[in-house]
Amino acid sequence: MTLLLLLLCCAVVGAVCFAAGAAYARGAGHVLGAGFVRGAGRRGPARGDGRDPDGVERATFQTLHTASLAAPPLRAGLTADTARKAVRRLRPLLGTQSLALTGLDGVLAWEGGGDHHGEQLAAQVTKAVQAGRTRSFFVDCDRADCAVRFGVVAPLTAGGRPKGALAAFGTHDSAAVARATEEVARWVSGQLELAELDRARSSLIEAEIRALRAQISPHFIYNSLAAIASFVRTDPERARELLLEFADFTRYSFRRHGEFTTLAEELNSIEQYLELVRARFGRRLQVTLQIAPEVLPVALPFLCLQPLVENAVKHGLEDSVERSLITIVAVDEGAVARVSIEDNGVGMEPGRLRRILNGEGGPTTGIGLRNVDERLRQVYGENEGLVIETAVGAGMKITLRIPKYHAGVHAHAPTGREG
């Protein structure tokens, strides 16, 4: 009995603490948002005479700060989740009673009171989107607890196409609110535009991966088949093995689904690749491997090691190096796996390599390196690209850091779902 009582007490205390925390957070939000309307719209802060440079600066800063907080969710596109996060930041900015973000077919998020006007809003959104401009309208409501009397709907567009609308609600007709809403809607549209661009950039990289697959194939396929053919008479068993190796390798490289793979699978494909290369070059190519088994299940972008190994092989076997030595190391560093690929080949002039990585190296050179670098940064963050140590005649060492976990990165697709 005592126990039960104690339990209840603690639960109540916990709930109260939490509620208080949430309320505090909301209050802080209000304080932060000096607001378009109050700060910028009326020229100067409320208390001053309009010529207080500090106050103006502060208001500007706060407006920008609030906008910067609302930007990241919107950059991920317009969904219920991102809309909810964005609206929470944007409402203090406008200082209106309530604020809603809608898609083309319904309300996505509604902050503030009066959310029973959803259907009425949907009708207004349709009109505003069709007209392609901001609309104001009066709201009829007989509910005592509802202060909403007036609404403004501003359409949102991206890539020239309508995406939804931003709707602000207040107690009375106000031209300032209408204008401010239109401005904010324009800003939101800008963010959505950027989101589309992000997506387009990713598609471009995707297309590059496909190009990469297509690019490696002609030489490699020809050389591999030639090497295999040379064994058909002398060592049919070896030829058969190599052919199977070849089949596996191409199956992996050309697979269509999934953006990610595991380090184990990628290494497996590298093995097949090297087996085929060795069929051609024999003892001139020597490979050393140090793989910590803990990092084998790490998920990483599909085909992001193999181009690097290919690069090392090319550098090693090009020109006069008698014996090419390639070292592949994968070590476990707690939350990250560090993979490095080193060769003793001809190396590269650092300035040229830098140009290649920056995308200034011309259309054909080093597309593999640049593509891998780009994808790593895109997936794991701006700081997580390739680190390359090289000089002319000094070989090359390429190092990557792959986090063992990163939100959104999964190697395995569960059964029952395509892709």
Add this chain to the structure above:
Amino acid sequence: MNQPYGVAAVSAVIVATVAVGALGLRISRTTSDFYVASRSVPARLNAAAISGEYLSAASFLGIAGLVLAQGVDMLWFPVGYTAGHLVLLAFVAAPLRRSGAYTLPDFAEARLESRAVRRAAGLLVVVVGWLYLLPQLQGAGLTLGTLTGLPSWSGGIVVAVVVALSVAAGGMRSITFVQAFQYWLKLTALLVPLLFLLFAWYADGRPAPALDEPPGFRGHAEVRVDDGVTLRIGEPLRVTVTGTVDGHRHDGEPVELAPGRHRVDAGTVLGFPPGSTVPERSTAGGDGGTSTGWAEPRGHAGEEHPLYATYGLILATFMGAMGLPHVVVRFYTNPDGRAARRTTVVVLGLVGAFYLLVPLYGALGRVYAPDLLLTGNTDTAVLMLPDRLIGGTAGDLLGALLAAGACAAFLSTASGLTMAVAGVLTQDFLPSPRGVRHFRLATALAVAVPAAGHVVVQGLSVANAVGLAFAVAASSFCPLLLLGIWWRRLTAAGALAGLVTGGGAALAAVFATVMGGPDSGWPRALLAWPAVWSVPLGFLTMILVSLATPKRVPAGTDAIMARLHLPEAPVPVPPAGAWKARR
């Protein structure tokens, strides 16, 4: 115990640990080994690694000490430590692996898409890790102290430094091989001496631990009391005293102690005649309750509310194993969810096999080392027994083997925990996680805090201290994992509130206990065994707050739930024969 042998054994373990770590990394050297290198870690190897990391000083030394002192009820510790893995298997293992998470904060982020919950989970990982490291350092201090005569605190510091250096320098790179090796070392170190001990015991006429009587000395015994102690004596007892008893100085002459309490000063040597009863240590929290009813279940001996205490222990260990940071990270090594399950089953077997042996040391200690009850150093029982039963060079060698096992126990657990804590510190708490310097700083921090705690808080029972870490994990991570995996209406707000309330309450209770809170009655019991109320509290808070914030269920919940529970699509199988005939 013979010092050179023991020191040699401990040094050998450290060297072997480093050697296996270095060799494991170089498991494959040429292209023909590529095939081996790119395969996954087999379930058996990974299970041995998990068991190796899991079986800590608390298991190797602490449980035998508790059984020696308090009897059959202490068997709930090993039962709980093992059963915790069954709960982990039934509710967590496969979904956790499928979430792709490496650490518990990763899981929180993957499931709830919230940075705040991620941070709270990270903070709790650090706290649980520190709480768990503390008894490891104590076990280390104890072992090294017994071996070399160093004061206990310095041994802990030595190990803290060794662990910090090896982790920071990356000397444990192939951690799976190292930990698996440590498991087999620990099992061997326990099993081989035990066979000899049992043989010696059989040859000695199979004396059984006196079940209902206070333990007695079998021969003449000289016991040195290192700390000041109050003894409670039931029957008149004639001892020889060199030192101070009840304020009187004696120099080797016989003294008749009347029934009642007697104060023995530090450094006093008491000589007991054969067959005399071992006096009981009298502590602030009431009498030790160590003398009678050893073999009978009474709930926790020495507890005012024994049944409550037993359930406190059961709840903490059954629900806590899934929240131990160093165990969770090892599951990542499994290639998929199914392998995670199979690994857990093997872990159950390996851990269970180990725990079959431990209580026997406790029982033998009751017969052959009852003086430890007097000195209070019951945690050293495992290390003392070969000398007591066998003696000579054989005894020394077996003792050295046990010391090596104990060394493996605290090294493996401490380094695993340090890795886990340092990883979370670098990722979630230190600015800009790039670079080796940050990881080294985090490692130093991860070890320094428990090392300082170890110097300050002396005399905490090793197994009890581990129990407290389990209680905190059970009250915070258990609700997060169970509700996260099985309940779609969990929200970030609910998870955060639950972690803070459940974990915070258990943590407060732990601190109150360690700092010497109330020393009797229900308040003491509630604080010493918090899991009974703090685990439901964590669950309740998480559920209620989630229900109160229904709009904040993460948008991707359905997709994540599907990912957690759906079996992985099989990797396209290569044509038959493609895997054969490699050179």
Add this chain to the structure above:
Amino acid sequence: MAAEPVPRREVVTRHPGSTPAHTAYRSTPYRPATEPPRALTPAAHAHVRRLIRRQLRAGLATGAALALLVGTLPLVFRYLPGTGLGPVPAVVVWLVLGVAVYPLLLLLAGRYVRRAERNERDYTRAVEGA
């Protein structure tokens, strides 16, 4: 072998020094561009829910068995003497807690794994058959 000294290597990354220092390591979750998160079809959704329910049942059955067979032991040991059956012999307690528990746990674990894997096979069959 090496007649001439090997040139010193230089470290190269893209835009050296221009990446903002504050860009957090895990700033944003990665969102695939070409595969926007799609809702499951209602049929697939039903399959998934069914699998989760069955797995939960399997877990709960194991948990219940554990609670019933092991979790009640302290009560049994404590209250059995009061029911007139007499005290539990000490050696039985030792054997139960020290030995018998472990095979039991292993047995429960084995049964659970078989059941969980069967559930998954049934699911795969149902999805692929559909």
